Amino acid sequence: MTPTEVAEEFLPFARPDITEDEVEAVTTALRSGWITTGPSAAAFEREFADFLGPDLHAVAVNSATAGLHLALEALGIGPGDEVLVPTWTFTATAEVVRYLGATPVLVDVEPGSLNLDFEAAARAVTPRTRAIIPVHFSGLPVSRTTLADFAAAHDLRVVEDAAHAFPVYSESRLVGDSASDAVIFSFYSTKTITTGEGGMLVTSRPELAKRARTMRLHGISRDVFDRYTSTKPSWHYEVVAPGFKYNLTDLAAAMGRVQLRRAREMASARKSIADRYNYGLAGLPLTLPQGPVEANGHAWHVYSIRLGSDAPISRDGFIEALVERGVGTSVHFIPLHLHPYWRDTYHLAPEHFPVATEAFGRVVSLPIFSSMTDHDVQRVIAATREVLLGTAGAQ
Ligand SMILES: *Cc1c(COP(=O)(O)O)cnc(C)c1O
Numbered sequence: 001m002t003p004t005e006v007a008e009e010f011l012p013f014a015r016p017d018i019t020e021d022e023v024e025a026v027t028t029a030l031r032s033g034w035i036t037t038g039p040s041a042a043a044f045e046r047e048f049a050d051f052l053g054p055d056l057h058a059v060a061v062n063s064a065t066a067g068l069h070l071a072l073e074a075l076g077i078g079p080g081d082e083v084l085v086p087t088w089t090f091t092a093t094a095e096v097v098r099y100l101g102a103t104p105v106l107v108d109v110e111p112g113s114l115n116l117d118f119e120a121a122a123r124a125v126t127p128r129t130r131a132i133i134p135v136h137f138s139g140l141p142v143s144r145t146t147l148a149d150f151a152a153a154h155d156l157r158v159v160e161d162a163a164h165a166f167p168v169y170s171e172s173r174l175v176g177d178s179a180s181d182a183v184i185f186s187f188y189s190t191k192t193i194t195t196g197e198g199g200m201l202v203t204s205r206p207e208l209a210k211r212a213r214t215m216r217l218h219g220i221s222r223d224v225f226d227r228y229t230s231t232k233p234s235w236h237y238e239v240v241a242p243g244f245k246y247n248l249t250d251l252a253a254a255m256g257r258v259q260l261r262r263a264r265e266m267a268s269a270r271k272s273i274a275d276r277y278n279y280g281l282a283g284l285p286l287t288l289p290q291g292p293v294e295a296n297g298h299a300w301h302v303y304s305i306r307l308g309s310d311a312p313i314s315r316d317g318f319i320e321a322l323v324e325r326g327v328g329t330s331v332h333f334i335p336l337h338l339h340p341y342w343r344d345t346y347h348l349a350p351e352h353f354p355v356a357t358e359a360f361g362r363v364v365s366l367p368i369f370s371s372m373t374d375h376d377v378q379r380v381i382a383a384t385r386e387v388l389l390g391t392a393g394a395q
Contacts, residue, residue, distance in 0.1 A: 011379060013328040014190040017266055017371040022258045029254035037217075040250035044257050048200055051167070051260060053177030056202055057209035060253060061216055064163045064186030064199035065092040066246035068133070069099050071159045071182035071201055074211040077102050077131055084124055084132040084156075086116040087335040087356045093133055093161045094336055105129070106337055106346070108353040112290040114304075115142045117355070118150050131157040138332065139192070139299025140292060141170035148179050157181045163199075164301035166192050167263050172295045176202045182212075187252070190369075192266065192301050193259035195252035219243030266370035270300035273368050273377055277303055280381035284388045285311040287362075302332050306362040311388055315362055318387055322364075325383040330365040 029040055041060045049058035061067045077083060079101035085094045087106040094104040108120045114137045121132065132151060134142045142160075151158045158179075163186035165175040176183045182205075185191075187198035203209050214221055219241035248256075259266075278288055285308035292298045307315055319329050335356040337348040350357040366380055 008326055008379070011327050011367055011376055013330045013365065013367050015369050015371060016189050016194050017262075017269075017369060019258075019262070021262075022255045025254040025258045026251055029251050032250075035251050036249050037247040037253075038250045040253040040257065041248050044248075044253040044260070045200070047257060047260055049202065051263070052174050052202060056177065056204055057206060059201040059203075059209055059212045059216065060248035060256075061199045061201060061212075061246045062248050062252075063092075063197055063246075064161070064184050064188070065096060066216065066244065067182075067184040067199040067201040067212075068092065068159060068161060069096040069244070070212040070215055070246060071184060071203075071208070072096055072100055072102075072131065073215055074208045075131060075157045075159070075181055077157075080128060081130040082126060082128045084116075084121050084129060085336075086133075086135050086137075087337045087353050088114050088116075088137060088333055088359070089135045089161065089336065090163070090333060091336060091339065091342075092163075093135055094342065097133075102130075103128075103346075104342075106342065106348065106353070108355050109137075109359075111355050111359070113137065113140050114290075114356075114359060115140065118146055121150065122154075125154050129154060129156060131159060133159050133161050135161040135163070136165035136168070136170075136175060136299075138289060138302035138304055139164045139168055140290060141165060141168055141175050141296055144170050144173070144178055151180075159184065163188075163191065165299050167267055168299035169295070169297040179204075181205060182208060187256055187259070190301075192270065192299055192370075193256065193263050195248070195256040195259070198248050198252045198256060215241060215243040216246040217243060218245065267299060269370035269372075270368055271298070273372055274298070274300045274303055276374075276377050277366065277368075277381065280377075281305065281384060284385065286384075286388065300368055302365045303368040304332055304363050304365045306359060307364065307388075308362075312390070313387060315364060318364060321387040322380075322383055325379075325386070327380055327383050328367060331360075331363055332365045333360075335360050 045058040049056040081102040082105045083097045085104045088109040097104040105124050110117045116134050160180050160183040162183050166185050182203040185200045187195040221238045287306040336342045
């Protein structure tokens with residue numbers, strides 16, 4: 001073996017981008033004597049809301065799943081109600097509807113963006129439909145105009161699942177600054193900014209924010225922080241509803257504040273990786289991910305290719321071949337209608353969702369994370385070219 005043939009470290013599909021600044025912020029929080037929800041969480045909420053736009057309320061929670069649940073709860077979604085959800089998503093988007101005893105109605109997606117197909121959604125509307133949860137898949141925003149028009153036409157509440165969409169422009173405004181009832185972001189470890197686990201509910205409706213704040217902490221009418229610092233008797237609080245335990249710790253928030261400051265820089269790193277993939281993978285038997293249209297952006301949380309019918313290898317074979325070359329991948333998503341729980345509970349068949357079913361057989365998510373080096377990107381391109389062309393080819 002020559003030195004250049006020494007096996008390289010396995011390149012994971014995703015890796016959090018953590019600097020000494022995050023380490024220092026969390027260490028400071030650890031030493032401060034206050035580690036649960038407190039001043040850092042409050043500051044993170046203010047800074048996050050200000051980042052997105054004016055007059056917004058941000059409610060920090062311990063996951064996006066919790067945020068989705070709180071938003072639907074605040075909107076009064078319950079038994080007998082139907083909520084439209086794209087089948088092309090993570091199970092969290094639909095499971096929160098079940099938490100409240102309502103019915104998620106799965107909808108097929110558009111072939112290019114793999115975002116919710118509004119025509120299919122219109123066909124799925126019934127007199128019981130109360131809300132819609134669009135997902136900005138991979139970080140490519142759903143059209144805010146189409147969404148608002150659709151909701152108005154069918155008198156629906158809107159909760160955006162923006163787990164992939166921070167930060168990204170949609171029609172020249174950031175996703176999160178919208179007419180929707182609530183927009184939910186995720187800070188899970190693979191997402192574009194992370195707190196390990198965490199999420200944020202953003203809304204322009206003060207009463208919705210108030211309800212979410214109450215319900216994220218046991219239905220107590222004041223935050224724990226207030227409980228210990230307000231001038232009212234420190235022992236006094238009132239339970240006004242059977243709430244949940246969804247608050248974000250100050251340890252996580254301290255990390256989130258640093259990640260938020262770095263969000264634009266990390267987003268531009270993802271964008272340049274996507275640009276290099278688009279260039280380096282052109283001409284192969286695969287479909288590149290759909291790019292943004294004018295006035296929109298792409299957060300590039302996921303870089304999802306689809307193998308062509310002329311590819312010399314199956315999707316599963318391609319994933320194996322990349323593992324052999326030291327490159328990790330993932331699949332976004334296994335559509336919900338193919339999972340046993342959703343399939344069997346709602347009697348769903350693959351042919352009810354032709355676009356998602358077809359896309360599922362061909363999609364692969366390549367590694368994309370902001371601390372990827374040029375060399376990492378080159379390795380992925382070379383491995384992909386080698387597997388699909390039988391040669392590393394010119395680069
Ligand atoms: C990651 C993800 C979620 C859940 O986020 P958590 O913070 O882990 O609860 C929800 N929806 C989509 C589309 C996701 O990718």
